[in-house]
Amino acid sequence: xxxxxxxxxxxxxxxxxxxxxxxxxxxxxxxxxxxxxxxxxxxxxxxxxxxxxxxxxxxxxxxxxxxxxxxxxxxxxxxxxxxxxxxxxxxxxxxxxxxxxxxxxxxxxxxxxxxxxxxxxxxxxxxxxxxxxxxxxxxxxxxxxxxxxxxxxxxxxxxxxxxxxxxxxxxxxxxxxxxxxxxxxxxxxxxxxxxxxxxxxxxxxxxxxxxxxxxxxxxxxxxxxxxxxxxxxxxxxxxxxxxxxxxxxxxxxxxxxxxxxxxxxxxxxxxxxxxxxxxxxxxxxxxxxxxxxxxxxxxxxxxxxxxxxxxxxxxxxxxxxxxxxxxxxxxxxxxxxxxxxxxxxxxxxxxxxxxxxxxxxxxxxxxxxxxxxxxxxxxxxxxxxxxxxxxxxxxxxxxxxxxxxxxxxxxxxxxxx
Numbered sequence: 001x002x003x004x005x006x007x008x009x010x011x012x013x014x015x016x017x018x019x020x021x022x023x024x025x026x027x028x029x030x031x032x033x034x035x036x037x038x039x040x041x042x043x044x045x046x047x048x049x050x051x052x053x054x055x056x057x058x059x060x061x062x063x064x065x066x067x068x069x070x071x072x073x074x075x076x077x078x079x080x081x082x083x084x085x086x087x088x089x090x091x092x093x094x095x096x097x098x099x100x101x102x103x104x105x106x107x108x109x110x111x112x113x114x115x116x117x118x119x120x121x122x123x124x125x126x127x128x129x130x131x132x133x134x135x136x137x138x139x140x141x142x143x144x145x146x147x148x149x150x151x152x153x154x155x156x157x158x159x160x161x162x163x164x165x166x167x168x169x170x171x172x173x174x175x176x177x178x179x180x181x182x183x184x185x186x187x188x189x190x191x192x193x194x195x196x197x198x199x200x201x202x203x204x205x206x207x208x209x210x211x212x213x214x215x216x217x218x219x220x221x222x223x224x225x226x227x228x229x230x231x232x233x234x235x236x237x238x239x240x241x242x243x244x245x246x247x248x249x250x251x252x253x254x255x256x257x258x259x260x261x262x263x264x265x266x267x268x269x270x271x272x273x274x275x276x277x278x279x280x281x282x283x284x285x286x287x288x289x290x291x292x293x294x295x296x297x298x299x300x301x302x303x304x305x306x307x308x309x310x311x312x313x314x315x316x317x318x319x320x321x322x323x324x325x326x327x328x329x330x331x332x333x334x335x336x337x338x339x340x341x342x343x344x345x346x347x348x349x350x351x352x353x354x355x356x357x358x359x360x361x362x363x364x365x366x367x368x369x370x371x372x373x374x375x376x377x378x379x380x381x382x383x384x385x386x387x388x389x390x391x392x393x394x395x396x397x398x399x400x401x402x403x404x405x406x407x408x409x410x411x412x413x414x415x416x417x
Contacts, residue, residue, distance in 0.1 A: 004044055005295040005296075007042070007044055008039065008044050008045075008291050008292065008294070008295055009292070009295065011035050011038050011039055011042075011044065011288075011291075012035060012039075012288045012291060012292055014035065015031050015032055015034060015035025015036075015038075015284070015288055016031075016035075016288070016330060016331065017031075018030070018031025018032075018034070018035070019031045019032055019281075019285075019332070019370055020368070020369075020370045020391060021391060027277055027281075028277075028281050028370070028376060029277040029278070029280045029281035029284065031284075032280070032281050032283075032284030032285050032288065033280050033281070033283070033284040034284075035284060035287075035288055036050065036283070036284040036287035036288060039287065039288070039291050040287075044291065045287065045290070045291045045294070049290065049294075050287050050290070052290075053286045053287045053289070053290035053291075054283045054286055054287060056286050056290075056338070057282050057283060057286045057334075058245065059160075059163065059243045059244065059245030059246075060160050060164075060245065060282055060334065060373075061245070061279055061282065061283075062245030062246055062248060062249035063114075063116065063160055063244055063245040063248045063249070064116065064278060064279065064282070064373075064377075065248075065249055065252060065279075066230070066245075066247075066248035066249040066250070066251055066252030066253070067113075067114070067116055067117050067120050067121065067248060067252065068120055068252070068274045068275065068278075069252035069253065069255070069256045069274070070117075070120075070121060070223070070226060070227055070230060070251070070252045070255055070256070071117075071120040071121045071124070072256075072270055072273050072274050073223050073226070073252075073255060073256045073259050073260075073270065074121065074220070074223040074224070074226075074227065075124050075273075076270060076273075077217060077219035077220045077222070077223045077259060078216075078217060078219070078220050079125075079216070079220040079223045079224055080124045080125035080128050081125075081128050081132075082216055082220055083125045083128075083129070084125055084126075084128035084129035084131075084132050085129075085132060085210060087101050087102065087105070087125075087126075087129045088129050088132045088133040088207070088208065088209075088210045089209075089210055089211065091133065091207060092209065093206045093207060093208070093209045094206065094207065095133070095135050095136075095202075095203050095204070095205060095206065095207045096203045096204075098129065098130075098133055098135060098140065098207055099139055099140060099143060099196065099199075099203050102126050102129070102140045102143045102144070103143045103147055103192055103195075105122065106118050106122055106126075106143055106144050106147040106148065106151075107147050107151045107188060109121065109122050110147055110148050110150075110151040110152055110154075110158055111151055111154045111155055111158050112155070112157075112158075112231045112234075112235065113157075113227070113230065113231050113234065114152070114157055114158055114159060114160065114234070114244075115148035115149055115151070115152040115158060115159050115372070115374040116148075116159075116160065116373060116374050116377055118144055118147065118148040118374065118378075119144065119145070119148050119374040119375065119377035119378035119381060120377050120381060121227065122144055123141065123144045123145075123378055123381040123382060124381055124384075124385065126140050126141060126143070126144050127140075127141065127381075127382065127385045127387070132208065132210055133207035133208050133210070134207060134208040135207040135208075136202045137385075137387060138199070138202065138387075138389070139195075139199035139202045139203055141378075141382055141387065141389075142195060142199065142397060143195060144378060145366075145374075145375055145378045145394075146191050146195055146366050146397075146398075146401055147188070147191060147192075148372075148374040148375070148378065149362060149363055149365050149366045149371075149372055149374060149375070150187045150188050150190075150191040150363060150366060150405055151184065151187075151188050152362045152363075152374070153180050153183070153184055153187075153358055153359060153362045153363070154180065154181075154184040155173075155176070155177075155235075155238065156171075156173070156176055156238045157234045157235060157237075157238040157244060159362050159374075160244070160334070160373070161333050161334055161337040161361050161362060161372070161373075162358065162362070163243070163244065164334060164337040164338050164341055165337045165340055165341050165344070165354075165357060165358050165361055166341065166354075166358075173238070173239055179351075179355050179413065179416070180355070180358075180359075180413075182412045182413075182416065183359055183408075183409035183410070183412040183413045184409070186405070186408040186409055186412050187359075187363055187405045187406075187408065187409040189408075190401075190404045190405040190408050190409075191366070191401055191405045194400055194401040194404055194405070195397070195401050197400075198397055198400050198401065199397075218262060219259050219262065219263050222255065222258055222259045222262060223255060223259055225255075226251060226252075226254070226255025226256075226258075226259075227255075229251060229255075230247075230248060230251040230252070230255075233247045233248075233251055234247065234248065256270065275377075275380045275381075275384075277380075278373070278376065278377060278380065281376065282334065282373065285331070285332055285334060285335045286334075286335060286338070288331075288335065289331065289335035289336075289338055289339060292339070293339065293342065297339075298339060298342050298343055298346065299346070301339070301343045301347075302342075302343045302346035302347040303347070305320065305343060305344075305347040305349055305353070306346075306347040306348070306349065308320075309347070309349040309350055309353050313349070313350045313352055313353060314352065314414050316349065316353055317350075317352045317353045317355070317356035317357075317410075317413070317414060318356065318410055318414060320353055320356055320357055320360070321356030321357055321359050321360035321406075321410050322360060322406065322410065323360070324336060324340055324357050324360035324361050324364060325359075325360035325361070325363060325364025325365075325367075325402075325406050326364060326367065327364075328360070328361055328364045328365050328371050328372070329364065329365060329367045329368040329370065329371040332365075332370060332371065332372065332373065332376075333361045333362070333364065333365045333371060333372045333373070334372075334373050336361055337361045340357050340361060344357065352413065352414070352417070355413055356410055356413060356414070359406070359409050359410055359413060360406070360410075363402065363405055363406050363409055364402065364406060366398050366401060366402040366405070367395065367398040367399060367402045368391065368394060368395050368398055369389065369390075369391050369394035369395070369398075370391070371398075375394075
């Protein structure tokens with residue numbers, strides 16, 4: 001007879017495989033939610049425990065809603081088309097230069113607004129730029145996806161997974177920068193060089209030269225000011241150790257409301273365009289991970305981590321960061337970060353081990369298309385533009401780009417001691 005623990009693992013593995021491979025082309029959220037419901041209906045997961053697991057993601061849901069509102073408002077007001085025109089103009093007919101500009105802007109957006117913002121806010125602008133430049137969009141879109149993870153540990157606010165891993169109690173900003181500045185720089189540099197190498201054939205040749213677009217409309221200016229205000233708000237909240245979800249949610253609501261009121265527009269058309277399915281996807285993943293935790297896995301991981309760190313902290317940090325980097329592609333980095341966070345809380349390893357785990361959970365997802373929430377959001381964004389990238393196509397790029405960046409980032413953090 002199958003034990004309860006084996007059944008939980010079977011359901012979670014099947015649901016995760018569905019999220020990764022999308023059988024019958026059903027959206028990723030269907031498989032995560034179906035797995036969660038099966039656990040509840042079969043009695044493997046008590047309903048109150050499932051609700052508690054869903055509630056753990058409250059800050060993430062608020063963060064995503066705010067960012068999606070900002071993105072859709074900016075898109076509908078033409079802000080992305082305006083940005084695209086300036087990017088193509090600055091490229092001066094060089095596809096390679098346009099790629100570099102996109103990568104640089106993506107780095108800044110990730111650092112100051114988070115990797116999810118790069119996926120949700122920047123990706124439509126980059127696609128618009130590729131269209132105006134008459135350039136192959138895939139190298140530019142891949143730049144958005146990969147920099148969203150590679151630059152996501154420059155600052156605490158650069159990735160919601162950072163908050164998850166540290167359990168909401170972030171190190172002081174100065175300590176953070178001291179620990180991650182060099183690893184981040186190396187990860188960003190390696191990602192740029194390797195992606196540029198992989199896509200070198202697509203980046204050859206000229207692109208179209210365009211004149212600057214018309215000045216921003218009043219709605220576009222309001223959307224841009226909302227995005228800038230959100231970045232300042234998030235930096236302030238991070239410095240004061242305030243959860244980022246509610247400030248982002250409020251910023252998105254206020255910006256969208258002001259733009260709609262100014263233009264005397266109804267909210268329903270805008271709300272219909274938002275990819276709400278990402279919210280049940282995240283909720284389902286949290287339930288699956290909580291169910292895995294109920295099998296005793298986290299207690300065993302904590303014991304192993306504590307024993308290994310007591311013998312050799314540096315070797316443990318290297319191994320733990322690497323393992324978590326690859327494991328994030330099986331579970332998605334948000335739930336993987338939640339498992340790591342609980343494990344760290346029980347094991348209380350040296351700081352270098354925790355830092356290595358953070359590098360792994362942030363950078364590792366560049367391997368596959370389901371590795372991070374940002375990449376799934378990116379995939380949703382490009383599908384809206386008529387583009388798509390399959391699991392194996394992304395893996396082919398990720399397998400070349402991610403390992404060198406991970407090796408350099410982890411190596412730098414261990415070298416720093």
